[in-house]
Amino acid sequence: MARFLHALALGVFGAGIVHIVILLLVPAYSERDAWSALSQQANFYHPVRLDPPGAPPLIASLDPLVDAVACRFDLRDGVVQVRSEGMVPYWSISAYERAGLNIYSLNENSSPQGRFDFVIATPAQMILLRNAMPPELNDSIFIEADTTEGIVVVRAFVPDETWEPSIAQWLRDVECTLH
Amino acid sequence: MLKSVFLTVLALGIALVGGAGSVWLALERDFGFGSVAIGSWIAFPDHGTPEADPYSRARFSRDSDLALGRAEGLVFTARRDDGGDILLRECAYRIEGEMPPARFWTLSARDAGNGVIRIGGGRSPALHSQALLRRPDNSVAVTVSGRPAPENWLALDGAGPFSLALTLYDTAIASSARIAEVELPRIVREGCDG
Numbered sequence: 001m002a003r004f005l006h007a008l009a010l011g012v013f014g015a016g017i018v019h020i021v022i023l024l025l026v027p028a029y030s031e032r033d034a035w036s037a038l039s040q041q042a043n044f045y046h047p048v049r050l051d052p053p054g055a056p057p058l059i060a061s062l063d064p065l066v067d068a069v070a071c072r073f074d075l076r077d078g079v080v081q082v083r084s085e086g087m088v089p090y091w092s093i094s095a096y097e098r099a100g101l102n103i104y105s106l107n108e109n110s111s112p113q114g115r116f117d118f119v120i121a122t123p124a125q126m127i128l129l130r131n132a133m134p135p136e137l138n139d140s141i142f143i144e145a146d147t148t149e150g151i152v153v154v155r156a157f158v159p160d161e162t163w164e165p166s167i168a169q170w171l172r173d174v175e176c177t178l179h
Numbered sequence: 180m181l182k183s184v185f186l187t188v189l190a191l192g193i194a195l196v197g198g199a200g201s202v203w204l205a206l207e208r209d210f211g212f213g214s215v216a217i218g219s220w221i222a223f224p225d226h227g228t229p230e231a232d233p234y235s236r237a238r239f240s241r242d243s244d245l246a247l248g249r250a251e252g253l254v255f256t257a258r259r260d261d262g263g264d265i266l267l268r269e270c271a272y273r274i275e276g277e278m279p280p281a282r283f284w285t286l287s288a289r290d291a292g293n294g295v296i297r298i299g300g301g302r303s304p305a306l307h308s309q310a311l312l313r314r315p316d317n318s319v320a321v322t323v324s325g326r327p328a329p330e331n332w333l334a335l336d337g338a339g340p341f342s343l344a345l346t347l348y349d350t351a352i353a354s355s356a357r358i359a360e361v362e363l364p365r366i367v368r369e370g371c372d373g
């Protein structure tokens with residue numbers, strides 16, 4: 001009986017260890033992440049609509065009243081510039097690391113005159129940029145991202161259907177370029 | 180000999196089944212240390228950020244998700260009404276009360292697979308704060324039901340459980356430590372079909 005209880009206690013203790021190990025391994029072994037979904041759609045630096053019209057959204061949690069584009073980048077190739085022209089009622093931008101964790105976000109209220117022109121760079125690249133600023137990045141807002149590969153997502157609010165064409169056009173105009 | 184083999188197998192079995200099963204259960208239920216519950220609404224302010232707890236991280240990685248950042252907004256989800264019953268698509272609900280400060284908010288209904296419930300006829304799948312009927316005291320009441328309702332109506336169809344997603348955009352409460360003191364509207368069941 002004592003040996004049975006011993007085995008039982010050992011089992012429960014082992015279950016605790018297995019619980020922790022599995023819990024910590026799930027993110028590492030998951031292949032259903034946003035990165036894989038995006039890489040099936042387009043290559044690096046090519047913006048992809050997260051809610052393609054007439055198809056299920058790539059990101060299930062996306063708000064039905066928000067249109068979004070995403071592009072993948074790799075800061076080892078250089079800094080990435082994300083920009084678009086024109087005005088929309090509300091936009092926001094987020095930078096995600098490879099696993100899809102949000103490392104930086106900003107909405108249009110925090111940008112001067114609602115201008116949409118961002119540069120994502122690592123802390124080391126920021127120092128280099130400050131020393132010799134390329135003229136085409138002069139007006140950009142800089143986002144410091146401590147990551148190599150990552151995803152940048154631009155969201156725009158669509159108050160009603162009549163806004164849809166102009167917001168879709170604004171999102172099509174979003175450029176994701178390598179510098 | 181046989182007895183010790185049996186005991187070893189028993190201990191190993193409990194460890195593997197119990198360990199894996201408890202992780203699965205914790206991920207299926209909305210278990211998390213970082214959750215904030217206000218009435219029937221639950222939010223995970225750290226969801227999808229590097230600060231998230233391991234349960235939130237594991238749940239996040241199981242579905243391809245890109246969560247809203249702190250500066251973008253915060254999502255509150257409700258799966259139950261204020262009476263504690265699971266939200267059902269064949270029932271009618273009234274959502275009434277104060278909304279926390281935000282630039283704007285949207286309210287949508289999602290099915291069991293987290294897909295947005297869309298009914299035909301050109302109706303918008305979600306309501307938002309910039310196009311709502313308001314009472315003289317600026318409060319808002321929304322009816323969520325399968326049958327058309329006066330004032331603000333969020334349309335449902337079909338049967339089975341659903342959840343409500345209330346997304347607050349550009350809201351100060353997302354980055355505030357006092358998020359649990361925020362007031363959110365009540366969800367009251369009005370009646371069911373059948």
